[in-house]
Amino acid sequence: MAASHAYALSLYRRSLKLALDWTIERKMWRGQALYIRSLFEANKHITQPRQQKAIFEETEAVLEKWKHPDPYRHPTAPGGSKYERNLPCPNLDRPPKDGAIEVAQARIYHWRSTRHVHM
Secondary structure (H helix, E strand, O other): OOHHHHHHHHHHHHHHHHHHHHOOOHHHHHHHHHHHHHHHHHOOOOOOHHHHHHHHHHHHHHHHHOOOOOOOOOOOOOOOOOOOOOOOOOOOOOOOOOOHHHHHHHHHHHHHHHHOOOO
16 A cells, blocks of 8 residues: 555545534534545546645645534543543552462362362
C-alpha cells in the first residue's frame, strides 16, 4: 500500500468521524457518508504526486474548518464520561512469607479431608 493511499484512507476516516460529530441521527449521517465517499471516489484516479498533495492539503483545510468544538468521544475512552470510572481497588496485601502458601494449602487439605467435602 502506497503512503499516499494510506494517507487518503486516513483522511477518509477522519472525514466520516467529523461528519458523525456534527450529525445527530445515524440515518442522516449515512447520506453524508455516501456523499463523502463520492468525493473521494471522484479523485481516486489521480496519480500525480503534486496533484495528490494539493488535494490532501485542501482536504486537511476543510477538516480543520469544520472541526467540531465538542467532538464525540466513546464513554470509556480517555476524555469520555466513564473513563477510569470504577477502577478496581489496588491489592495492598503483603505477599506471603516463604512457605506460607504450602502451610495454607496443607491446612485446607486437612480441613477438607476431615469434613468429607470434596471439590
